[in-house]
Amino acid sequence: MSTVLYYFSGTGNSLFVAKELQKLIPDTQLIPIVRSLKENNFVTNAESIGFVFPTHGLTIPIPVRTFVKKMDASSGNYFFAVATRGGTVFRGFPVINDVLTRHEKKLNASFIINMASNDPKLSFYNTASKEDIDHLQKNALIKLNEIKKIVDNKEDYHDDDKSGVTFSRNPMLNTFLEHLIPFMTHFLSPKTKKYFYSDSKCTGCGTCEKVCLSQKIKMRNKRPVWQKNITCYLCYSCLNYCPSKAIQIYSKIWMKSYTKEKGRYLHPYASGDDIAQQKKL
Ligand SMILES: Cc1cc2nc3c(=O)[nH]c(=O)nc-3n(C[C@H](O)[C@H](O)[C@H](O)COP(=O)(O)O)c2cc1C
Ligand code: SF4
Ligand code: SF4
Structure with missing residues (x-):
């Protein structure tokens, strides 16, 4: 090979x-x-x-x-x-x-x-x-x-x-953000206590647990639980593959969910099984 x-x-x-x-x-x-x-x-x-x-x-x-x-x-x-x-x-x-x-x-x-x-x-x-x-x-x-x-x-x-798109016309601000954003993504987001949650639309189907690439999600009493001790890969499979759009992200800064009104995205050729396949031994 x-x-x-x-x-x-x-x-x-x-x-x-x-x-x-x-x-x-x-x-x-x-x-x-x-x-x-x-x-x-x-x-x-x-x-x-x-x-x-x-x-x-x-x-x-x-x-x-x-x-x-x-x-x-x-x-x-x-x-x-x-x-x-x-x-x-x-x-x-x-x-x-x-x-x-x-x-x-x-x-x-x-x-x-x-x-x-x-x-x-x-x-x-x-x-x-x-x-x-x-x-x-x-x-x-x-x-x-x-x-x-x-x-x-x-x-x-x-x-x-x-x-690619930059964030503002100010080059200094862009440079600052281009350092800050990767830092926040890698060190802060996966550890924040409240990041994902499931709302009342959850049917307990278990798709989120199936596609979760870091195995952070475990179903308990027919609801997903994001286990604190496991680092999230931020793949957003759970958010996008939930068939009921029941998974939301809570913003600590704005103190509210900013995903309720947003759509979800899946590549047209990729099923949940294709994604889950990545963790099969
Ligand atoms: C947590 C997260 C952060 C992202 N950050 C960026 C970003 O900084 N810039 C960007 O252009 N796209 C960003 N994206 C979008 C993805 O890079 C893009 O949709 C990618 O093609 C998804 O590939 P996948 O379906 O193989 O995961 C982000 C997606 C996620 C889930
Ligand atoms: S995929 Fe959505 S509906 Fe299914 S268990 Fe997870 S949160 Fe609930
Ligand atoms: S973003 Fe990915 S790794 Fe993190 S909980 Fe959701 S499915 Fe699991």
């Missing part, structure tokens, strides 16, 4: 990208990062090593960071990463490159693909319409063919992360 693609996906965007890349790049094996973490398996014999994941708070998701830090990169001679995103700037590639540099390797290529957002917190979030999704999919497929050529030829290439 010559290429391995490690992936993480909360609502199917990155899963779609990983599966399409597997079709395009010969001899490619897909490995879910969640499963590798559960198995404590950080070894591969692949020469090309790729990572596919969503943007979380302008940077790489918590489990991807954990995995990259523990990974044995010794067999690799070409490394590439693909971040899917809802549209902001992305600042996560140096995190991967820094780890690789310590092993005298480097991140040879990095790509960003715009897809529909699964995060109701983003101010520009509006549940993507079918037309939006079709348009994004079309562009994603064009981009994936470009990625295939670059990876096949083991070229050095880096997408311009500045092409």
